[in-house]
């Protein structure tokens with residue numbers, strides 16, 4: 001058992017790792033370094049309640065000061081890690097500190113991807129941090145016309161919240177329908193119809209090239225076909241990039257995330273967790289990186305167990321939820337573009353249903369549309385696929 005653990009990244013996954021260690025009775029020294037200044041907070045409300053103004057910023061805090069204190073961990077906040085010596089398990093920070101531990105956990109999440117052609121334009125935002133959300137809300141309340149670039153889950157949520165605030169909003173993205181990759185074509189069509197009915201202007205099949213400006217501020221975005229979508233506020237929601245730049249010289253395998261084995265181990269005594277971790281899923285027999293809130297907690301529990309020597313493989317049924325325009329969508333598993341959809345419960349016309357995605361008669365995913373309890377019960381049909389006989393680990397996945 002290690003005498004000390006160092007966690008880099010003080011958000012959902014990093015904090016959950018610390019909590020899991022303590023819950024399991026670990027009494028060694030724990031240090032948590034985080035780049036952001038304030039107490040750890042939750043990100044899902046940033047595009048929903050905080051942007052809508054129904055929650056103040058404080059309410060996003062993951063734990064109270066007292067609960068954090070009771071963890072008996074050293075929190076070093078507002079300090080960026082700049083390098084890792086993997087063999088020595090030491091981390092250097094921007095202020096020149098050197099912190100070492102017997103086990104190091106990498107929980108640095110994602111940075112918002114930016115479109116180079118929009119860089120530095122006044123009135124163009126991203127949404128990843130609490131500060132981003134507060135700043136975006138301020139502008140959203142006064143904007144005449146907002147364009148959200150990116151038709152994935154984040155872009156769809158931002159457009160939905162903007163409409164709930166009564167703002168004029170256009171959602172532009174390359175897919176044929178909103179969130180088609182995550183939901184498959186049929187449900188994506190349904191979601192697109194919901195957005196259209198509620199007044200979101202959809203621009204599917206649209207690639208954005210750059211911005212037009214007027215008096216130093218964005219006045220529109222250029223589409224690849226040569227048109228311009230007028231906007232005095234633009235939000236780029238074009239995905240995230242794993243925050244691994246600081247690990248460039250670590251010798252770890254970096255490939256769209258920190259590459260780990262099925263025990264979430266990137267090297268001897270070094271683990272990765274949450275959005276940044278690309279782990280080998282033993283049920284699926286391939287590597288996977290999950291960007292969702294539940295994974296941050298569940299994977300942290302596995303990492304904590306493995307730090308303490310339990311030797312547990314991580315084989316989750318992937319899960320995410322999204323709230324848009326009065327609809328709660330939950331997705332268990334990974335919908336495939338070719339899956340056949342079966343309505344397992346409820347009624348599509350009534351706007352409450354559970355759909356099962358099947359490939360050659362085998363369930364691969366379950367979706368709930370305003371039917372949370374029933375969707376959760378259907379999850380059991382996915383267990384054979386995700387927890388099937390372990391596939392062997394590919395050679396070279398870890399050092």
Ligand SMILES: Cc1cc2nc3c(=O)[nH]c(=O)nc-3n(C[C@H](O)[C@H](O)[C@H](O)COP(=O)(O)OP(=O)(O)OC[C@H]3O[C@@H](n4cnc5c(N)ncnc54)[C@H](O)[C@@H]3O)c2cc1C
Nearest residue numbers: 009011012013035043044081108109110274275291292293
């Ligand atoms: C706006 C928004 C809405 C979302 N909504 C949903 C939702 O509805 N449902 C859902 O399932 N998921 C949702 N998610 C995804 C979910 O929030 C993430 O999966 C989760 O936050 C991942 O946690 P994490 O700790 O791995 O990474 P992050 O939350 O990204 O945290 C990483 C932390 O590491 C810090 N860090 C980075 N680099 C360094 C460094 N070099 N040194 C020190 N610290 C560093 C960062 O500052 C950050 O605080 C949403 C995400 C966003 C941004």
